[in-house]
Amino acid sequence: MLNYILKRLLTLIPLILGISIMSFFVIHLAPGKPTDIRFELNQKVSLQTRDRLEKLYGLDEPIIIQYWKWLKRLGQFDFGRSFIDERPVMDKIKERIPITLAINLVSICLIFLIAIPIGVFSAVGEGKGFDRTMTIMVFVGFAVPTFWLALLLIKLFSVDLHWLPVSGIRSLEFETFNFWGKTLDYIRHLILPIFVSAFTSLAGLSRYMRTSMFEVLHQDYIRTAYAKGLPKRRIYFRHALKNAILPVITIVGLSIPGLIGGSVIFEQIFAIPGMGKLTYDAVMSRDYPVIMCVLVISAFLTLLGNFLADIAYCFADPRIRYGAKKQ
Amino acid sequence: MKKNDLLEVKNLKTSVFNDQRQVCVVDDVSFSIYENSVLGLVGESGCGKTMTALSLTKLVGSAARFEISGAVNFNGKDLLSAPAKDLLRVRGRQITYIFQEPSTCLNPVLTVREQMEEVLRLHRKDISRSGYDKFLVEGLEKVGMNFAAQKLKTYPHQLSGGEKQRIMIAMATLSRPKLLIADEPTTALDVTIQAQILVLLHSLKRELGIAMLFISHDLDVIGEIADYIAVMYAGKIVEISPAQKLLLTPKHPYTKGLIDCLPQNCKDNIRRRKVIAGEVPRGGIYPAGCRFHPRCPDCMDKCRTRPPPVFRSKDAEEEVSCWLYSN
Numbered sequence: 196m197l198n199y200i201l202k203r204l205l206t207l208i209p210l211i212l213g214i215s216i217m218s219f220f221v222i223h224l225a226p227g228k229p230t231d232i233r234f235e236l237n238q239k240v241s242l243q244t245r246d247r248l249e250k251l252y253g254l255d256e257p258i259i260i261q262y263w264k265w266l267k268r269l270g271q272f273d274f275g276r277s278f279i280d281e282r283p284v285m286d287k288i289k290e291r292i293p294i295t296l297a298i299n300l301v302s303i304c305l306i307f308l309i310a311i312p313i314g315v316f317s318a319v320g321e322g323k324g325f326d327r328t329m330t331i332m333v334f335v336g337f338a339v340p341t342f343w344l345a346l347l348l349i350k351l352f353s354v355d356l357h358w359l360p361v362s363g364i365r366s367l368e369f370e371t372f373n374f375w376g377k378t379l380d381y382i383r384h385l386i387l388p389i390f391v392s393a394f395t396s397l398a399g400l401s402r403y404m405r406t407s408m409f410e411v412l413h414q415d416y417i418r419t420a421y422a423k424g425l426p427k428r429r430i431y432f433r434h435a436l437k438n439a440i441l442p443v444i445t446i447v448g449l450s451i452p453g454l455i456g457g458s459v460i461f462e463q464i465f466a467i468p469g470m471g472k473l474t475y476d477a478v479m480s481r482d483y484p485v486i487m488c489v490l491v492i493s494a495f496l497t498l499l500g501n502f503l504a505d506i507a508y509c510f511a512d513p514r515i516r517y518g519a520k521k522q
Numbered sequence: 523m524k525k526n527d528l529l530e531v532k533n534l535k536t537s538v539f540n541d542q543r544q545v546c547v548v549d550d551v552s553f554s555i556y557e558n559s560v561l562g563l564v565g566e567s568g569c570g571k572t573m574t575a576l577s578l579t580k581l582v583g584s585a586a587r588f589e590i591s592g593a594v595n596f597n598g599k600d601l602l603s604a605p606a607k608d609l610l611r612v613r614g615r616q617i618t619y620i621f622q623e624p625s626t627c628l629n630p631v632l633t634v635r636e637q638m639e640e641v642l643r644l645h646r647k648d649i650s651r652s653g654y655d656k657f658l659v660e661g662l663e664k665v666g667m668n669f670a671a672q673k674l675k676t677y678p679h680q681l682s683g684g685e686k687q688r689i690m691i692a693m694a695t696l697s698r699p700k701l702l703i704a705d706e707p708t709t710a711l712d713v714t715i716q717a718q719i720l721v722l723l724h725s726l727k728r729e730l731g732i733a734m735l736f737i738s739h740d741l742d743v744i745g746e747i748a749d750y751i752a753v754m755y756a757g758k759i760v761e762i763s764p765a766q767k768l769l770l771t772p773k774h775p776y777t778k779g780l781i782d783c784l785p786q787n788c789k790d791n792i793r794r795r796k797v798i799a800g801e802v803p804r805g806g807i808y809p810a811g812c813r814f815h816p817r818c819p820d821c822m823d824k825c826r827t828r829p830p831p832v833f834r835s836k837d838a839e840e841e842v843s844c845w846l847y848s849n
């Protein structure tokens with residue numbers, strides 16, 4: 196088992212390198228340069244100044260050399276400084292991560308806590324009232340675009356009803372609140388973003404869970420369980436769910452990068468200063484160091500998520516556990 | 523000579539709903555199983571053998587929407603009209619099942635012990651929890667399992683097909699049932715294991731006095747274990763007789779055909795086996811009159827239009843539905 200884990204970890208290194216090469220080249224080859232934003236519309240800046248700045252950032256060198264230098268710095272966990280405000284990239288990311296992490300952690304927990312029971316009960320009562328209602332809800336959830344739903348909710352709860360704030364993550368008078376007031380303020384600001392980010396994924400996962408459970412319920416070993424005279428509850432939750440939940444582990448693994456990545460769309464709409472917004476702004480201004488850092492982090496988390504899902508699978512499914520031992 | 527009925531099936535009719543269409547898979551089937559005797563049920567694939575077996579304790583439902591009518595009298599009670607709670611007390615306790623494919627009939631994520639213990643907890647309140655281990659090991663040894671104590675800790679995928687079927691049999695006998703329904707228990711196993719399992723089932727009948735409904739498409743296998751044989755064709759039973767009589771002097775043309783197809787009866791030319799021409803009617807679309815008439819070598823005019831009633835021999839031991847025996 197330990198051998199297997201080590202082997203898997205080692206294969207991550209070339210993968211990360213490959214991903215970084217691809218993304219580095221693609222980003223640098225994309226039209227537009229970081230310097231354009233500052234100089235394009237400014238007639239006073241001479242060509243010489245522009246060349247000087249490019250030289251300062253090292254943009255005049257061949258792209259391979261640029262990559263090599265970037266890689267060397269990466270080896271020392273130095274992601275460089277942002278082209279836009281000269282601050283270390285790591286600092287910029289550190290201040291954005293908590294809010295994104297908080298929103299996504301809560302919404303992912305909500306998604307799993309709600310979607311799994313919905314899927315299970317839909318599959319169990321296939322074609323009955325609950326299943327039909329949920330099917331309709333799920334397809335609505337699938338079809339509704341995030342930004343549209345977000346705007347409608349803001350209109351209803353914030354603009355018309357004045358129950359919730361329109362955007363941002365804290366009120367203007369935030370500093371005057373005591374601890375509980377501050378907490379409440381955060382919660383009031385985050386209700387809509389969390390709901391919006393959960394709602395659409397909820398649809399997918401509950402559908403997935405339904406299919407998985409449905410398939411398991413038609414297996415021969417479920418018939419055996421019925422033949423033993425077991426009560427339905429025990430068949431559903433012990434015999435069926437334990438099998439049906441296995442594929443969902445993969446999805447948990449895949450959702451790990453999303454924890455940090457954040458969503459460009461709803462962070463933009465709710466004006467949440469999270470990772471999604473940082474990434475979006477960095478891409479728009481061709482802020483290479485920030486883009487590369489975000490890409491490397493998400494690539495790493497994606498691979499890590501897959502890796503963790505595989506390990507978790509080993510523990511959940513005896514067939515894989517013993518297969519891995521033999522190798 | 524009147525034997526003690528353990529289970530009496532009267533006019534059993536099972537329909538399954540398939541894409542809004544009602545398909546009658548078991549049509550007006552009646553038979554009895556006597557105490558401590560084995561009834562063999564034989565017929566081609568898709569003729570309704572398995573559905574008959576599942577219908578007896580309303581086990582069809584785990585796979586499809588269905589409708590069962592008729593009566594199944596067991597110990598003086600009609601199982602079909604009994605409330606679900608009473609049925610659960612019979613199914614798995616007094617009537618147990620063994621299925622065709624042992625590798626898919628055991629739950630892959632539960633250990634052998636977990637799956638066997640369930641039966642004890644549900645049906646053997648007379649055994650204390652501390653006695654489970656000893657009892658389970660004994661149960662496994664009784665079905666000829668080697669290293670029984672170790673096998674309890676394994677998962678199904680670590681066992682061979684024969685071992686899995688032994689576990690199914692052990693599980694089906696833990697509750698001291700009166701009737702064991704074995705649905706093609708040897709079909710998925712190779713020949714040597716097949717013989718061992720047959721011997722095992724035989725000894726269960728002798729030593730524990732368990733009656734059996736033994737389903738197979740293989741007349742040879744049935745002949746080895748059954749006291750009575752019922753031949754099923756297209757959802758109906760066409761002939762029931764004591765095993766020896768049926769094998770030596772078959773009455774129904776279909777039974778004759780089946781016996782002629784046995785390899786030992788084609789000695790004159792081994793390369794050219796006999797077959798019954800034509801195909802089993804599928805999808806619940808049956809020919810008018812006698813359902814076997816399109817394939818019958820002795821087909822008469824009335825066979826095409828009028829379904830044959832059941833004709834009994836004088837001692838009421840043999841029953842056949844064929845116009846040839848209308849005197």
